[in-house]
Amino acid sequence: xxxxxxxxxxxxxxxxxxxxxxxxxxxxxxxxxxxxxxxxxxxxxxxxxxxxxxxxxxxxxxxxxxxxxxxxxxxxxxxxxxxxxxxxxxxxxxxxxxxxxxxxxxxxxxxxxxxxxxxxxxxxxxxxxxxxxxxxxxxxxxxxxxxxxxxxxxxxxxxxxxxxxxxxxxxxxxxxxxxxxxxxxxxxxxxxxxxxxxxxxxxxxxxxxxxxxxxxxxxxxxxxxxxxxxxxxxxxxxxxxxxxxxxxxxxxxxxxxxxxxxxxxxxxxxxxxxxxxxxxxxxxxxxxxxxxxxxxxxxxxxxxxxxxxxxxxxxxxxxxxxxxxxxxxxxxxxxxxxxxxxxxxxxxxxxxxxxxxxxxxxxxxxxxx
Amino acid sequence: xxxxxxxxxxxxxxxxxxxxxxxxxxxxxxxxxxxxxxxxxxxxxxxxxxxxxxxxxxxxxxxxxxxxxxxxxxxxxxxxxxxxxxxxxxxxxxxxxxxxxxxxxxxxxxxxxxxxxxxxxxxxxxxxxxxxxxxxxxxxxxxxxxxxxxxxxxxxxxxxxxxxxxxxxxxxxxxxxxxxxxxxxxxxxxxxxxxxxxxxxxxxxxxxxxxxxxxxxxxxxxxxxxxxxxxxxxxxxxxxxxxxxxxxxxxxxxxxxxxxxxxxxxxxxxxxxxxxxxxxxxxxxxxxxxxxxxxxxxxxxxxxxxxxxxxxxxxxxxxxxxxxxxxxxxxxxxxxxxxxxxxxxxxxxxxxxxxxxxxxxxxxxxxxxxxxxxxxxxxxxxxxxxxxxxxxxxxxxxxxxxxxxxxxxxxxxxxxxxxxxxxxxxxxxxxxxxxxxxxxxxxxxxxxxxxxxxxxxxxxxxxxxxxxxxxxxxxxxxxxxxxxxxxxxxxxxxxxxxxxxxxxxxxxxxxxxxxxxxxxxxxxxxxxxxxxxxxxxxxxxxxxxxxxxxxxxxxxxxxxxxxxxxxxxxxxxxxxxxxxxxxxxxxxxx
Numbered sequence: 001x002x003x004x005x006x007x008x009x010x011x012x013x014x015x016x017x018x019x020x021x022x023x024x025x026x027x028x029x030x031x032x033x034x035x036x037x038x039x040x041x042x043x044x045x046x047x048x049x050x051x052x053x054x055x056x057x058x059x060x061x062x063x064x065x066x067x068x069x070x071x072x073x074x075x076x077x078x079x080x081x082x083x084x085x086x087x088x089x090x091x092x093x094x095x096x097x098x099x100x101x102x103x104x105x106x107x108x109x110x111x112x113x114x115x116x117x118x119x120x121x122x123x124x125x126x127x128x129x130x131x132x133x134x135x136x137x138x139x140x141x142x143x144x145x146x147x148x149x150x151x152x153x154x155x156x157x158x159x160x161x162x163x164x165x166x167x168x169x170x171x172x173x174x175x176x177x178x179x180x181x182x183x184x185x186x187x188x189x190x191x192x193x194x195x196x197x198x199x200x201x202x203x204x205x206x207x208x209x210x211x212x213x214x215x216x217x218x219x220x221x222x223x224x225x226x227x228x229x230x231x232x233x234x235x236x237x238x239x240x241x242x243x244x245x246x247x248x249x250x251x252x253x254x255x256x257x258x259x260x261x262x263x264x265x266x267x268x269x270x271x272x273x274x275x276x277x278x279x280x281x282x283x284x285x286x287x288x289x290x291x292x293x294x295x296x297x298x299x300x301x302x303x304x305x306x307x308x309x310x311x312x313x314x315x316x317x318x319x320x321x322x323x324x325x326x327x328x329x330x331x332x333x334x335x336x337x338x339x340x341x342x343x344x345x346x347x348x349x350x351x352x353x354x355x356x357x358x359x360x361x362x363x364x365x366x367x368x369x
Numbered sequence: 370x371x372x373x374x375x376x377x378x379x380x381x382x383x384x385x386x387x388x389x390x391x392x393x394x395x396x397x398x399x400x401x402x403x404x405x406x407x408x409x410x411x412x413x414x415x416x417x418x419x420x421x422x423x424x425x426x427x428x429x430x431x432x433x434x435x436x437x438x439x440x441x442x443x444x445x446x447x448x449x450x451x452x453x454x455x456x457x458x459x460x461x462x463x464x465x466x467x468x469x470x471x472x473x474x475x476x477x478x479x480x481x482x483x484x485x486x487x488x489x490x491x492x493x494x495x496x497x498x499x500x501x502x503x504x505x506x507x508x509x510x511x512x513x514x515x516x517x518x519x520x521x522x523x524x525x526x527x528x529x530x531x532x533x534x535x536x537x538x539x540x541x542x543x544x545x546x547x548x549x550x551x552x553x554x555x556x557x558x559x560x561x562x563x564x565x566x567x568x569x570x571x572x573x574x575x576x577x578x579x580x581x582x583x584x585x586x587x588x589x590x591x592x593x594x595x596x597x598x599x600x601x602x603x604x605x606x607x608x609x610x611x612x613x614x615x616x617x618x619x620x621x622x623x624x625x626x627x628x629x630x631x632x633x634x635x636x637x638x639x640x641x642x643x644x645x646x647x648x649x650x651x652x653x654x655x656x657x658x659x660x661x662x663x664x665x666x667x668x669x670x671x672x673x674x675x676x677x678x679x680x681x682x683x684x685x686x687x688x689x690x691x692x693x694x695x696x697x698x699x700x701x702x703x704x705x706x707x708x709x710x711x712x713x714x715x716x717x718x719x720x721x722x723x724x725x726x727x728x729x730x731x732x733x734x735x736x737x738x739x740x741x742x743x744x745x746x747x748x749x750x751x752x753x754x755x756x757x758x759x760x761x762x763x764x765x766x767x768x769x770x771x772x773x774x775x776x777x778x779x780x781x782x783x784x785x786x787x788x789x790x791x792x793x794x795x796x797x798x799x800x801x802x803x804x805x806x807x808x809x810x811x812x813x814x815x816x817x818x819x820x821x822x823x824x825x826x827x828x829x830x831x832x833x834x835x836x837x838x839x840x841x842x843x844x845x846x847x848x849x850x851x852x853x854x855x856x857x858x859x860x861x862x863x864x865x866x867x868x869x870x871x872x873x874x875x876x877x878x879x880x881x882x883x884x885x886x887x888x889x890x891x892x893x894x895x896x897x898x899x900x901x902x903x904x905x906x907x908x909x910x911x912x913x914x915x916x917x918x919x920x921x922x923x924x925x926x927x928x929x930x931x932x933x934x935x936x937x938x939x940x941x942x943x944x945x946x947x948x949x950x951x952x953x954x955x956x957x958x959x
Contacts, residue, residue, distance in 0.1 A: 050860055051859070051860075052856050075396075075864065077387075077862045077864045079386070080382050081860055083857065083860040085856065085857055087853050089856065091858075091876075093876060102858070106867065107384045107385070107386060150857075151860075154862070
């Protein structure tokens with residue numbers, strides 16, 4: 001299993017740049033996810049690796065083989081990759097076995113070996129008994145597994161998955177995700193996975209690359225992406241996050257716009273007077289019931305409970321913080337009225353002021369005074 | 370899931386993809402794609418370039434020592450009186466368009482959107498022009514409504530005079546409008562079917578009555594298809610030969626096509642320069658119209674309100690008006706198509722066809738006998754069938770290749786391939802004939818003398834004309850096949866060619882069969898390029914009919930026309946049965 005090297009990849013359609021200088025290296029056997037909202041360029045990046053799109057510039061290499069470079073372009077059929085498409089793309093006029101046989105026939109594998117490989121691949125996905133069915137006779141989950149078997153049957157160098165779970169219904173998706181993770185670990189095949197579902201990305205990946213509007217924003221392990229998002233945008237896209245604007249008053253202190261209160265933040269290089277955005281995850285905002293005193297060294301904020309929602313394992317509270325609505329998450333039910341919020345300085349993430357949130361969202365979380 | 374084989378690490382791939390041959394450093398797909406582009410370019414340009422060249426040349430283009438100049442154009446408008454022809458054509462096309470809109474637009478609204486007694490029958494009846502060429506319709510109209518026609522004679526006997534004259538521009542326009550109305554109908558009916566029925570429901574909820582809904586909601590929706598089909602009708606009536614030839618020629622009314630016919634074919638010493646100049650001007654007109662049409666269609670698609678959610682339209686109830694509407698539509702179908710065609714078929718079995726003497730008294734098989742005793746007439750039927758059969762296969766294959774290149778490849782000139790395949794829309798049949806005739810004089814390697822006077826020239830000319838319909842019938846089907854199916858094959862190791870042979874060919878089989886049927890029928894009806902291209906041995910049904918018509922042998926014309934209709938109907942019926950059988954078999958397999 002080779003490593004995948006993508007360097008300075010750019011793709012333009014006319015004046016419209018859909019990829020700008022994308023570079024990353026995927027290690028042998030790694031489960032690598034391209035994550036981002038629709039239109040961020042993740043699928044285009046995958047299509048470039050597959051050879052279905054020709055990048056405007058940049059290079060792509062898998063192992064010792066260079067697929068794309070100045071003057072070089074290996075067409076998709078010459079790359080020996082396996083790919084599962086969002087629609088599964090099973091050929092409707094062929095049975096499951098014939099679908100799997102196609103790539104083997106093209107490779108002129110002899111008949112007996114074909115049969116062994118097909119049986120083995122269908123066994124991997126647990127569908128050996130369905131080999132003579134036509135795609136339209138299978139359920140969505142079965143089609144997805146057949147597509148995976150077809151991508152694996154010829155032992156490709158790298159497995160490319162383009163949102164393969166997005167067409168399954170919610171319950172099945174969770175199970176399919178766990179199953180996919182087990183299969184990938186067992187096979188140890190280098191995998192590039194494209195999704196817009198951040199939960200899926202966090203659960204499956206060894207490393208995640210977050211993309212936005214054609215740019216690579218951050219590459220890192222799931223914990224790193226979640227705990228230390230490189231930009232406010234990543235923080236907003238991966239998991240939920242409260243954003244508060246403010247002005248730095250010292251190296252470790254920010255005065256919040258919404259309440260006028262100063263909070264301690266982790267040490268940064270911002271100079272006093274700079275406008276900043278402070279972000280905090282809902283589960284890091286701890287709600288103290290009235291009457292309890294907060295420990296020292298933490299930030300204490302006063303808020304009013306607006307609404308509470310019970311979402312199964314936990315309670316989510318919408319809180320009014322000055323003229324701003326913030327969310328907090330806790331296991332404690334039945335809070336109402338004025339509450340005290342506690343947040344460790346380390347829980348705050350500090351970003352230069354940007355419009356991390358779209359305007360309509362911004363309007364929804366602002367309360368007219 | 371326990372039978373996992375350990376992956377191979379760091380070694381060569383277990384099953385490497387095949388290496389495809391690259392003759393002269395180009396992939397097979399490049400060879401194919403450039404081949405299609407080149408073939409289309411040669412086919413489309415072959416009639417056009419010699420025509421343009423001839424239009425500026427002071428003598429026939431096969432004579433040496435020609436000098437370029439604009440003299441032909443000057444002569445065209447001075448000596449040849451082309452100005453009158455332009456005026457006639459404009460009048461004819463304009464009137465045809467207005468009449469066909471008047472017939473078709475109300476009909477589409479009534480059939481699709483209201484409760485109409487026999488609505489389905491009417492919708493099906495609007496497909497009649499598919500089976501009947503405009504030439505045959507012209508014969509039929511003359512047989513019934515012409516100065517000596519069956520209906521005319523009877524009307525004159527009752528009234529003492531004939532309130533109409535077919536051999537005028539309005540008479541020609543009415544006939545042509547009857548033939549072209551189904552085109553307008555199809556566009557409007559499709560737009561009405563696709564439009565969101567909830568728009569009407571919304572108006573009804575607001576308190577609008579049926580007529581108000583028609584006026585305020587439905588008719589404005591029809592603007593794009595009306596504009597588009599008007600342009601289509603204009604361009605078709607500008608290039609049509611049949612009706613002007615049969616109706617206008619005897620009384621000296623010339624339009625574009627008959628001008629070319631008369632100057633190119635009927636004069637003893639044809640002025641090729643004038644002919645070329647006229648063709649060039651007509652081409653400019655038709656190309657402009659087709660370009661306009663293409664642009665409008667692009668814009669029109671923005672108007673179409675297609676929703677994923679299927680709302681079943683509730684037809685409006687017009688009350689007593691619906692009986693009047695039904696009668697009006699029945700009048701169109703019966704008087705416009707049924708009586709002329711029925712009369713023509715009847716004519717083919719009689720000796721004399723006039724209300725003055727019961728036609729049943731002179732029933733005869735002579736008209737058919739004459740056709741089957743003269744080998745040249747039999748030959749023309751065989752020729753028609755050969756041209757249609759071979760042409761249909763070739764055109765469908767070329768259309769399929771063009772669609773694949775234009776819509777399903779990353780070929781740099783894919784767009785050019787599409788334009789070339791659709792370009793013959795703008796080429797009137799008679800100009801294709803003249804142009805190919807000149808092109809043969811030009812063709813290298815003695816190709817000209819090899820093809821001249823063979824059926825192959827007809828196949829090329831007719832096929833070129835049928836190419837846009839072939840392309841148009843396959844293209845939507847390919848758009849319905851998800852691109853990921855191709856991509857999956859490519860990633861699995863199939864190159865472009867093999868992706869087609871292994872995956873798309875099987876999925877496109879029904880579309881290909883549809884294109885075969887459509888082009889076969891189109892080619893069987895076609896005749897105008899043959900006016901210039903056919904030799905004594907390569908006459909087809911259409912040219913033979915014209916010949917017999919000029920000789921005054923109307924009984925045999927009627928017989929040949931009936932045969933052509935019968936062949937078309939039989940073929941379409943058989944093909945339909947065959948396709949249906951296949952579908953059922955496929956369903957059983959599934």
